[in-house]
Amino acid sequence: MSGSSHGDDRLLVLPFYVVVDVSLSMSVGADDGMTPIEAANKILPTVIDGIEKSPTLGDVVRLGAVDFSDDARVVMRLDDVRNIDPIPQFAVRGATSYEAAFRLLRQEIEKDYATLRGDNLKAYRPAIFFITDGEPTDDHDDIVRAFKDLTDPAFKLRPNIIPFGIGTATKAQLDQWVHPNAADGAKKPMRSYVAGDGVDAAKAITKVAEVLLSSVIASAQSVTDHGSGGGFVLKDEDLDSDWN
Amino acid sequence: MTGTERAEPSDVREPDAAGVALAEPAADDEAVTPAEPGEMPPTHWRRHPNGRWIVGDPGNQPAVVATPAVLVRRRPDLAVDGCRVGSLDYRAASLRGLSHLETGKPRQDSYAVAVTRDGHWLVGCVADGVSAGKLSHRAADLACEKIVSELIDGLAEAGIEADLGKLRWDAAVDSANDAIKNEFLRTLRSSRNQQQEIEADEVTLADVRQHMSSTAVAFVVATHPGPDGTHRSLVTAIAGDSSALLLRDGAWSPVTAVKGAGDEVASSEVRPLPRVVTPEPNAIQLRPGDVLAVISDGIGDPMGSGGGVVGRFLAEQWTSPPDTIEFAHQVGFYRRTFVDDRTAVAVWTAAEP
Numbered sequence: 001m002s003g004s005s006h007g008d009d010r011l012l013v014l015p016f017y018v019v020v021d022v023s024l025s026m027s028v029g030a031d032d033g034m035t036p037i038e039a040a041n042k043i044l045p046t047v048i049d050g051i052e053k054s055p056t057l058g059d060v061v062r063l064g065a066v067d068f069s070d071d072a073r074v075v076m077r078l079d080d081v082r083n084i085d086p087i088p089q090f091a092v093r094g095a096t097s098y099e100a101a102f103r104l105l106r107q108e109i110e111k112d113y114a115t116l117r118g119d120n121l122k123a124y125r126p127a128i129f130f131i132t133d134g135e136p137t138d139d140h141d142d143i144v145r146a147f148k149d150l151t152d153p154a155f156k157l158r159p160n161i162i163p164f165g166i167g168t169a170t171k172a173q174l175d176q177w178v179h180p181n182a183a184d185g186a187k188k189p190m191r192s193y194v195a196g197d198g199v200d201a202a203k204a205i206t207k208v209a210e211v212l213l214s215s216v217i218a219s220a221q222s223v224t225d226h227g228s229g230g231g232f233v234l235k236d237e238d239l240d241s242d243w244n
Numbered sequence: 245m246t247g248t249e250r251a252e253p254s255d256v257r258e259p260d261a262a263g264v265a266l267a268e269p270a271a272d273d274e275a276v277t278p279a280e281p282g283e284m285p286p287t288h289w290r291r292h293p294n295g296r297w298i299v300g301d302p303g304n305q306p307a308v309v310a311t312p313a314v315l316v317r318r319r320p321d322l323a324v325d326g327c328r329v330g331s332l333d334y335r336a337a338s339l340r341g342l343s344h345l346e347t348g349k350p351r352q353d354s355y356a357v358a359v360t361r362d363g364h365w366l367v368g369c370v371a372d373g374v375s376a377g378k379l380s381h382r383a384a385d386l387a388c389e390k391i392v393s394e395l396i397d398g399l400a401e402a403g404i405e406a407d408l409g410k411l412r413w414d415a416a417v418d419s420a421n422d423a424i425k426n427e428f429l430r431t432l433r434s435s436r437n438q439q440q441e442i443e444a445d446e447v448t449l450a451d452v453r454q455h456m457s458s459t460a461v462a463f464v465v466a467t468h469p470g471p472d473g474t475h476r477s478l479v480t481a482i483a484g485d486s487s488a489l490l491l492r493d494g495a496w497s498p499v500t501a502v503k504g505a506g507d508e509v510a511s512s513e514v515r516p517l518p519r520v521v522t523p524e525p526n527a528i529q530l531r532p533g534d535v536l537a538v539i540s541d542g543i544g545d546p547m548g549s550g551g552g553v554v555g556r557f558l559a560e561q562w563t564s565p566p567d568t569i570e571f572a573h574q575v576g577f578y579r580r581t582f583v584d585d586r587t588a589v590a591v592w593t594a595a596e597p
Contacts, residue, residue, distance in 0.1 A: 008552030009286070011301065012581040056342055059303035060581045224343045224584045225375040 010122035014219050014232070015062045015078055015112065016212065017105065017159070018043055021132035022067040023096040025167065029202055036166055039202035040090050040131060046209040048081045051216060058082050060220050062116075066108065068101035070094040078112040095137040098177070101130070102146035109157050124223065124231040126159040129212050130177065131205060134169030151179045160232045164208050165194040166201035190234055211236045289557045289577070296578055299546075299557045303580030308342045313350035319381060321351055326568030329359050329366050330467025331594040332475070333565040336368070336587075337572035341542055343583035352381045353540045353585035354458075356388035358396055359467070364404040367395045368589050369462040370486050372540040374516045379431060379456035383424045387460045387517050390419040391482065395464060408464060408478050413523045417482060420460065421449060421518035428452045449518045457516035459484025461500065463538050465530060465591055474529035475593055479538065482523045484516045487544045490528065491535035494559055496550025499526055499536070532596040535562050542584035543575060554579065565592045 020026075020040045029035030044065060051057045064078035067090050075088045109126055116123045136143060151158045161179040165171070171194045180186030193211070195204035211234075218235035286300040294306065313319060321340040327333070340351035352373030359366055369388040373380030394416035399406050425447065433442055460482040466475045479488045481500040488499040515521075530536060537558070539547070547554045554577075561574045575588045 006552040008548030008550065008555060009300065010548075011303075011579075054346060055304040055307035055309075056346060056581075056583050059305070221343065221347075221375070223581075224341070 006120075010120055012060050012223055013062055013116055013121045013123040014060050014216070014223060015064065015116075015123055015126040016216060017078070017108075017126060017128045018047075018063070018065045018212070019101055019105065019128055019130045020065070020067050020075075020090045021096055022069045022090050022092045023094065023133065023135075023137075024069075024092050025096075025133050025135070027092045033200060034202035036133060036201045036205055037090055037092050039205035042206060043131075043209045043212065044076070044084075044087050046206075047213050047216065048084060048087060050209075050213040051081050054217075057217065057220055060223065061216055062112075064108070064112065065090075066101065066104060067091075068097055068104070070097055070100070072097070072100040072104035074104070074108060078108070078115075096132070096135060097138045098132075098136040098143045099138045099146040102143065102150045105159070106146075106150045106155070109159060113157050124219075125157065127215065127219070127232040127234075128159045128161045129208060130161055130163045131208055132163065132165060132169055132174075133167030133201065134165055134173060147177060147179075160190050160234070162190050162211075162234060163192040164205070165192065166199075166204050167195075169194055193236075287553050289553070292578065295573065296576060297557070297573060299577045299579045300553050301580040302578035305342055305578040305580065305583070308346050310345040311348040313340075313344070314348045316350040316381070319350045321345070322572060323355070324568055324572045325357060326565070326571060330363065331469060332366055332465060332467050333592040333594075334366060334368075334589060335565060335568055335571040336589040337575045338540075338587040339572065339576045339585065341583050341585040344585060346583075349375075350381050351585050352384055352458075353542065353587040354381065354384035354388045355587050355589055356392040357589060358392050360396055360399050362400075362403055364467055365396075365399045365406070366465045366467055366591065367392050367399070367463070368538065368591075369460055370538050370540055370587050370589055371461075372459040372484065372486050372542070372585065372587070374453075374457045374459070374484070374514060377454065377456040379428065380458060382427055383456035383458035383517065386423040386427060387420045387458045387482075390423045391416045391460055391462050394419050395462065399464070404466065404468065408476060408525070408527065411464070411478070411525070413480060413482070413525065416462070417517070417519075417521055417523065420482075421520070424456055424458070424518045425449065425452050428456055431455075449520070452518050453516060457518065459486040459514065459516050459540070461486040461488060461538055463488065463536065463589075463591075465536065469532070469593070472529075473596070474531050477528045477530050477536065478525040479528060479536070480523045480525040482517070483519055483521055484514045485541045485544070486539065487541070488526075488536060488538045489547070489550050490530075491537065491550075491559055491562060492531065492533075494563075496547075496555045496559060498549050499528060530591075530593045532593055534593050536591045537562075538589045538591075540585060540587040542582070542586035543588050545584070546579050546582040562590060562592075565590075 026037040062078050065076035163174040163177045165174045174192040182189035214235035218233040222233045289299045323338045325336040338353045355370045357368040369391045371384035371387040373384035398411045463479045465477040479499045489496045575586050
């Protein structure tokens with residue numbers, strides 16, 4: 001995309017990243033139903049379809065996808081959803097490194113925002129929807145360090161992070177990866193969502209798409225209403241306090 | 245600026261949570277990227293086959309299908325006015341934005357323009373109802389009506405010699421605040437059981453703002469030039485992010501603060517009426533050929549400080565007062581990602597003979 005370079009000419013962009021745990025346990029599902037990874041693969045098509053239903057939503061929203069296992073990989077570079085064809089798939093491999101995910105996200109956000117800046121776009125702080133079945137296999141201190149880098153107050157592009165837990169993931173485990181965090185006294189804290197025992201993981205994941213799409217719409221509305229004072233809005237009115 | 249706040253509990257959102265404006269102030273080299281055949285450079289404007297202007301990239305805006313506003317009666321999607329008063333011409337237009345057209349919400353912007361009975365002063369106000377409130381379009385109407393009415397009263401006796409420094413902005417704000425609160429109470433009472441009395445002092449202005457609130461920017465312009473050839477004028481950003489720019493010799497300059505200008509992290513909290521606030525008027529001397537544009541953020545945001553393609557488009561279109569209906573077209577241009585209601589009142593002073 002090209003644009004004139006004048007600061008007054010900046011168009012607006014709202015970036016969203018879908019981040020999916022692709023550890024092997026994500027391919028283990030209910031006997032009769034979908035596996036979690038199959039459910040995760042429905043998120044992008046559902047959200048893209050929802051964005052395309054509105055003529056103007058696609059003008060402002062950018063969507064990217066990252067997966068993580070032993071390492072983290074970019075599944076889909078942040079882009080206008082109308083350029084995404086075909087929609088990539090998440091595929092399971094190995095273990096569960098949160099550290100790798102957080103480090104790659106910081107790197108990708110910086111890279112993506114440099115591109116947006118080059119296109120003379122005014123981007124709002126990104127939102128990350130982080131889907132995991134818990135039990136990270138890397139060292140806790142390493143994860144904490146990577147998370148602190150990603151959410152460093154000096155990092156201007158620090159994202160809003162909303163973790164979604166299924167399987168063995170617990171609220172206590174996931175709440176530490178929320179940003180901004182109520183525990184730190186944030187005035188507009190984000191939150192985590194955890195599917196309780198007995199909740200079908202695949203069904204829970206399909207709810208992520210709903211929260212993501214509702215949030216995309218609410219955030220676009222916030223930008224319309226408040227211009228540069230607007231930004232990411234987490235919208236989850238269709239979801240119970242958790243998935244119980 | 246919105247002036248000095250009188251003491252009142254704050255409901256400002258966390259500035260840090262606001263959006264981040266990341267584009268560096270780049271060199272304004274006017275570089276025009278070579279366009280594909282049939283494609284327009286982003287620094288240009290043209291007409292869409294449907295008659296609307298496109299400024300730069302329209303995105304997918306021409307595909308928007310308008311849906312009626314739900315549960316709102318007698319709220320036109322479009323209002324326009326245009327007249328000559330003394331040696332001024334003015335044009336005004338308020339349009340329901342693409343976002344509201346798409347989602348079935350009413351136009352929440354409003355404006356009012358009036359002339360004092362002696363014909364010496366043109367007075368106006370632009371207001372932008374804050375979306376969170378379902379009744380905010382009414383707040384915007386009331387803010388315009390009451391503020392203009394107070395200013396007209398304040399100028400009624402003094403004639404052309406009026407001391408603009410004596411205008412009672414506090415009274416204008418109080419009048420708007422009272423009207424908005426009373427409208428809220430009336431709506432509340434009519435929606436509740438008659439037995440249940442609601443006392444006015446049970447409801448704070450912050451309560452009212454949850455349901456109906458509005459920005460406001462007002463102006464006063466002498467309809468005839470003074471001995472020095474200029475028109476005495478005031479522009480006052482009373483509340484929120486509606487603003488004004490001056491077009492002089494083909495270039496725009498902001499009269500009120502430009503939202504987010506120069507900020508890396510945008511912190512433009514909207515602090516709307518009803519609210520106890522002491523506005524600070526900006527005095528300007530309009531010269532022959534000047535254009536004063538008083539606008540809602542629906543046009544202020546894509547315009548910025550007026551140095552970009554939207555500013556150039558409007559500067560070119562407004563070298564002289566356009567046809568009134570065409571003025572509405574010029575305010576309603578397509579531009580990717582800018583989908584808010586748009587309102588502009590523009591005042592032209594006659595060029596020197």
